[in-house]
Amino acid sequence: MQKEKLYGKTLNELIAVTRRIGLPGFAAKQIADWLYKKEIQSVEEMTNLSKKMREILSNDYEVGLYAPVNVSESSDGTKKYLYKVLNNKYIETAYIPDNDRATICVSTQAGCKMGCIFCMTGKQGFQGNLTTNEILNQFRSMPEFKSLTNMVYMGMGEPLDNLNEVLKSLEILTSDWGYGWSPTRITVSTVGLIAGIKEFLEKSRCHLAVSLHSPFDEERRKLMPIQRTNTIEEVLDIIRNFEINSQRRVSFEYILFKGLNDTPLHIKELARILNGIKCRINIIRFHQIPGAQFQSPDLGTTINFKEALNAKGILTTIRASRGVDIQAACGLLSTIEQNKPAMEC
Ligand code: SF4
Numbered sequence: 262m263q264k265e266k267l268y269g270k271t272l273n274e275l276i277a278v279t280r281r282i283g284l285p286g287f288a289a290k291q292i293a294d295w296l297y298k299k300e301i302q303s304v305e306e307m308t309n310l311s312k313k314m315r316e317i318l319s320n321d322y323e324v325g326l327y328a329p330v331n332v333s334e335s336s337d338g339t340k341k342y343l344y345k346v347l348n349n350k351y352i353e354t355a356y357i358p359d360n361d362r363a364t365i366c367v368s369t370q371a372g373c374k375m376g377c378i379f380c381m382t383g384k385q386g387f388q389g390n391l392t393t394n395e396i397l398n399q400f401r402s403m404p405e406f407k408s409l410t411n412m413v414y415m416g417m418g419e420p421l422d423n424l425n426e427v428l429k430s431l432e433i434l435t436s437d438w439g440y441g442w443s444p445t446r447i448t449v450s451t452v453g454l455i456a457g458i459k460e461f462l463e464k465s466r467c468h469l470a471v472s473l474h475s476p477f478d479e480e481r482r483k484l485m486p487i488q489r490t491n492t493i494e495e496v497l498d499i500i501r502n503f504e505i506n507s508q509r510r511v512s513f514e515y516i517l518f519k520g521l522n523d524t525p526l527h528i529k530e531l532a533r534i535l536n537g538i539k540c541r542i543n544i545i546r547f548h549q550i551p552g553a554q555f556q557s558p559d560l561g562t563t564i565n566f567k568e569a570l571n572a573k574g575i576l577t578t579i580r581a582s583r584g585v586d587i588q589a590a591c592g593l594l595s596t597i598e599q600n601k602p603a604m605e606c
Pocket residue numbers: 373374375376377380381382383384416417418419452592
């Protein structure tokens with residue numbers, strides 16, 4: 262019988278574990294300490310639990326950490342790790358060093374349901390939600406774990422479509438009994454799921470990044486099918502009406518497509534719809550994917566677009582493209598080959 266994994270459980274869940282198997286309540290905090298503050302790989306190493314307690318615990322439970330199965334390294338230092346997850350599916354995770362920062366970009370689903378037409382993960386379809394264990398194992402089992410300073414939920418999948426597991430992972434990352442990270446080191450990205458945004462804003466203190474890509478309804482529908490049911494106007498209303506504290510950042514991701522969403526009309530409309538929201542825009546260069554009709558604008562157009570938005574009072578930056586040569590950059594993550602059923606190989 263497969264043992265249940267302890268790594269990825271919240272303190273409340275560990276308390277439930279200790280109750281279920283008849284361990285004293287204080288053992289839950291000790292187990293959390295071993296899981297999230299010390300670098301153990303097995304229950305046997307939890308040496309402040311008695312031998313008997315360790316035996317009872319390991320009858321049904323294991324720590325549940327596992328190393329990536331492959332790594333690709335970019336000429337710019339970015340790395341892309343391949344992890345095996347649910348039912349023999351695979352996901353990718355990016356490691357992005359940048360001077361004194363090192364950011365991990367984690368996946369929350371194998372594939373994605375959202376179908377954004379500029380994204381390789383979207384083309385892959387959906388294979389399943391990751392558990393909290395599978396989300397956090399990308400972080401803990403990355404060889405660069407100790408050097409990580411920031412975390413973005415911008416890998417494969419839509420984080421708010423797997424909200425419970427994402428919220429539990431954020432609780433473990435930011436709680437005193439967990440990793441004790443400041444929420445300001447963590448950004449969660451979304452296409453704008455109405456049902457999830459409010460709950461995310463209420464239950465977490467981490468930064469929010471919304472994929473915007475066009476301020477116009479028709480155009481955004483073509484790029485991001487989610488606009489048909491969860492409009493950006495509704496998303497902005499939720500953000501506008503939520504009291505966001507000064508520590509917390511709301512940003513909008515804007516992939517710039519040549520001749521499509523890079524015009525003065527777009528600048529004017531962006532300024533109009535974002536009016537009253539304290540936010541920033543991150544411009545991302547479009548990274549070519551097979552079958553897509555789009556192109557990246559030249560650097561001059563990109564800089565002009567950025568400056569025009571800044572002139573309108575919206576703090577705008579151009580995000581550097583990292584890991585393009587290993588398909589680790591924005592929109593390029595895909596495990597479609599690895600996730601094919603064995604019959605198709
Ligand atoms: S951009 Fe994000 S939400 Fe859209 S298909 Fe890709 S992974 Fe899914």
